[in-house]
Amino acid sequence: MTSTTEVVALVGVGILLTALYLQSESFVDPLIRGISIQSLLLAVLLGWLAWTERSIDLALLAGLAVVVRALFIPYVLRRQIRAFRWRLREIHASHRVTGHALAAVALAIIAWFVFQETLASVFPQPGAALPFVLMIQGLLMLATRSNTIVQVIGYLEEENAVVYAGALFAQAFPLFVEVVVFLDVLGVVLVGVILSIQRDVTGTPEEASLEELSG
Amino acid sequence: MIAFTPLLGLYVLVVAPSAAAILAVIPNDTVSELATRIGSVVAFAAACALLASGASGRWGPYLGLDPLSEVFLFMVTGIYATSSWYSRGYLRSISRPFLTSQIYYALLSAFAFAMISVLIVTDLGLMWIGVEATTVASALLIVLERKPASVEAAWRYTLVASAGLTIALFALLILYTATGTLDGFALAAAPPTVTLPIEMAVALALVGYGTKVGLFPMHTWLPDAHSEAPSPISAMFSGVLLPTALYAFLRVYRVLPTPVPPLVSNLVLAFGVVTALVAAFLLQRQRSFKRLLAYSSMEVMGLAVIGIAVGGVALYGALILLVAHAFAKSAAFYCAGNVLRGAGTNQIDKIRDLRGTMPWTGSAWVVAGAAVTGAPPFGTFLGELLIVVGALASGAIWVAGVVVVAILVAFLGVNSQIGRMVFGEADPETIPIPRGEDTGWGLAYLNVALAFAIGVAALPYLTDALRQAAVLLGGSLP
Numbered sequence: 001m002t003s004t005t006e007v008v009a010l011v012g013v014g015i016l017l018t019a020l021y022l023q024s025e026s027f028v029d030p031l032i033r034g035i036s037i038q039s040l041l042l043a044v045l046l047g048w049l050a051w052t053e054r055s056i057d058l059a060l061l062a063g064l065a066v067v068v069r070a071l072f073i074p075y076v077l078r079r080q081i082r083a084f085r086w087r088l089r090e091i092h093a094s095h096r097v098t099g100h101a102l103a104a105v106a107l108a109i110i111a112w113f114v115f116q117e118t119l120a121s122v123f124p125q126p127g128a129a130l131p132f133v134l135m136i137q138g139l140l141m142l143a144t145r146s147n148t149i150v151q152v153i154g155y156l157e158e159e160n161a162v163v164y165a166g167a168l169f170a171q172a173f174p175l176f177v178e179v180v181v182f183l184d185v186l187g188v189v190l191v192g193v194i195l196s197i198q199r200d201v202t203g204t205p206e207e208a209s210l211e212e213l214s215g
Numbered sequence: 216m217i218a219f220t221p222l223l224g225l226y227v228l229v230v231a232p233s234a235a236a237i238l239a240v241i242p243n244d245t246v247s248e249l250a251t252r253i254g255s256v257v258a259f260a261a262a263c264a265l266l267a268s269g270a271s272g273r274w275g276p277y278l279g280l281d282p283l284s285e286v287f288l289f290m291v292t293g294i295y296a297t298s299s300w301y302s303r304g305y306l307r308s309i310s311r312p313f314l315t316s317q318i319y320y321a322l323l324s325a326f327a328f329a330m331i332s333v334l335i336v337t338d339l340g341l342m343w344i345g346v347e348a349t350t351v352a353s354a355l356l357i358v359l360e361r362k363p364a365s366v367e368a369a370w371r372y373t374l375v376a377s378a379g380l381t382i383a384l385f386a387l388l389i390l391y392t393a394t395g396t397l398d399g400f401a402l403a404a405a406p407p408t409v410t411l412p413i414e415m416a417v418a419l420a421l422v423g424y425g426t427k428v429g430l431f432p433m434h435t436w437l438p439d440a441h442s443e444a445p446s447p448i449s450a451m452f453s454g455v456l457l458p459t460a461l462y463a464f465l466r467v468y469r470v471l472p473t474p475v476p477p478l479v480s481n482l483v484l485a486f487g488v489v490t491a492l493v494a495a496f497l498l499q500r501q502r503s504f505k506r507l508l509a510y511s512s513m514e515v516m517g518l519a520v521i522g523i524a525v526g527g528v529a530l531y532g533a534l535i536l537l538v539a540h541a542f543a544k545s546a547a548f549y550c551a552g553n554v555l556r557g558a559g560t561n562q563i564d565k566i567r568d569l570r571g572t573m574p575w576t577g578s579a580w581v582v583a584g585a586a587v588t589g590a591p592p593f594g595t596f597l598g599e600l601l602i603v604v605g606a607l608a609s610g611a612i613w614v615a616g617v618v619v620v621a622i623l624v625a626f627l628g629v630n631s632q633i634g635r636m637v638f639g640e641a642d643p644e645t646i647p648i649p650r651g652e653d654t655g656w657g658l659a660y661l662n663v664a665l666a667f668a669i670g671v672a673a674l675p676y677l678t679d680a681l682r683q684a685a686v687l688l689g690g691s692l693p
């Protein structure tokens with residue numbers, strides 16, 4: 001019989017691996033697939049917890065993770081790539097990915113230790129540090145990448161971290177489902193509206209200096 | 216005749232901006248403009264009535280008021296009202312807006328509604344939703360003028376602010392797990408025993424909400440968004456959005472008993488000091504007058520955070536500073552909007568002799584510039600003076616020194632640039648402003664007059680509420 005602890009540990013390792021993979025990739029399409037897989041893994045965990053604890057809220061969160069973050073947003077992002085082939089790879093990031101990967105591993109270890117030192121007394125659950133580590137990974141991606149699509153992926157990773165944390169140690173958090181729905185709405189606004197405005201305002205790819213934000 | 220009750224005031228505060236937002240989408244310019252103006256004035260009247268009633272308490276599980284929220288409601292609805300009235304002239308000057316005026320007005324009211332919702336709830340989770348809703352409502356307003364730089368600004372704003380707010384949400388998860396509740400009012404009334412996880416939660420909330428407040432180094436969205444947004448929205452960003460985010464942090468900060476544990480208060484102080492200094496020096500290099508004002512707002516937020524960290528009378532000073540700054544800075548942004556509308560550029564070097572070409576706007580800008588940088592006798596001066604006095608009283612002489620340096624550097628930077636634009640002689644490089652463009656300055660005078668009044672007189676109800684709010688937060692009075 002598979003125990004919840006085993007599922008949490010297995011999925012946690014998978015999520016951590018996808019997070020580290022995302023830091024080391026400069027091609028955009030694999031990045032989109034990566035975040036999609038990470039969201040699916042999270043959905044598996046949420047689904048398992050929903051099943052074992054008979055929680056409708058967790059089932060809803062699992063559904064949202066699949067529909068919005070594993071399918072819909074990746075689909076929209078992939079359409080952006082199809083429309084603009086030059087978006088397939090980050091323009092300036094290729095020579096920095098090794099550094100990103102090393103920084104990601106180092107930060108993951110530091111975040112783990114910080115969590116153990118400060119928060120482990122309140123969160124004794126196995127793997128409780130992983131959402132914290134995932135949040136730091138998302139922040140690293142947002143801070144170091146300039147490609148707009150990759151930044152959306154960083155945002156989705158942040159959201160996954162919050163949902164992961166909520167599922168592991170704050171299931172009774174009031175309005176948690178509403179909060180996640182809100183974050184998903186914001187993700188859809190980010191992707192659907194601003195990317196399309198960017199295309200409308202900046203026009204052709206040649207004019208799209210915004211593709212890589214500076215400063 | 217219906218008697219006014221606090222609950223009625225709360226309902227009006229919720230209904231007025233939301234009804235205005237709904238009515239604004241009716242495809243008729245006059246209706247949407249009128250709905251917004253009426254909605255904003257009604258909301259402001261409700262906030263004033265609540266301030267005058269001095270009502271404190273809670274209604275149901277989620278709604279609540281105290282002097283702190285009433286002061287902030289007064290600020291938010293006041294700037295919402297003046298920005299609504301200022302918008303018409305500004306919208307007419309935009310040749311190819313990205314949004315229709317109906318959508319603009321609807322989002323403006325939705326933005327105000329989101330800020331109001333932060334201020335009337337007791338639950339920290341709902342407060343977080345309100346702060347996040349301000350991002351959703353205001354992001355599209357930044358791209359109104361359809362410039363590539365506006366899109367970049369909107370993008371950065373949405374992404375950076377949202378990333379920060381996810382950290383704040385993480386902080387709330389930790390706080391909830393450690394205390395079992397997110398009721399901000401209940402936690403403040405009976406603070407939990409301080410533990411490392413609770414301190415960690417407050418520290419994460421500082422980083423998270425601090426992103427939206429514009430604290431260094433999470434401030435990167437602020438200068439872009441403030442400078443690229445249309446001026447009435449810039450006024451709301453600088454005047455009330457940043458303080459609203461600070462309010463959300465204050466509610467988490469209040470979970471800690473007074474005196475606040477040194478680990479947290481020193482962290483808050485460090486963020487405030489660095490932000491004030493960095494902003495004061497960065498604003499010297501600005502070539503756009505709207506970015507200049509944006510960095511000035513960042514400096515003021517740094518000073519307010521210092522006041523919060525120092526506590527005592529400095530906390531009272533921080534609250535006065537926030538209120539006076541909101542009105543003064545909105546006035547400065549209305550003047551900036553007038554100049555932008557007349558000259559078609561926001562470059563400081565291209566603007567000269569406003570004294571001759573836009574005498575009313577020019578003079579209002581000089582006064583507003585002095586007001587935002589803490590010149591006596593404006594309310595900002597009083598607030599900054601109390602922060603310095605509070606720092607000296609607490610023995611933190613170096614903090615007082617840093618505050619004085621930041622104030623002086625920012626004062627010189629902002630006023631010298633505004634002075635050049637207003638009193639400088641026109642030359643072939645400057646852009647001539649056609650006659651008849653000097654309009655829309657009345658609201659600037661109105662708001663700067665309020666910033667003046669806060670500095671020179673004890674205003675009915677407002678001063679009392681400010682004093683009560685300071686005491687509520689653990690501060691003391693002079």
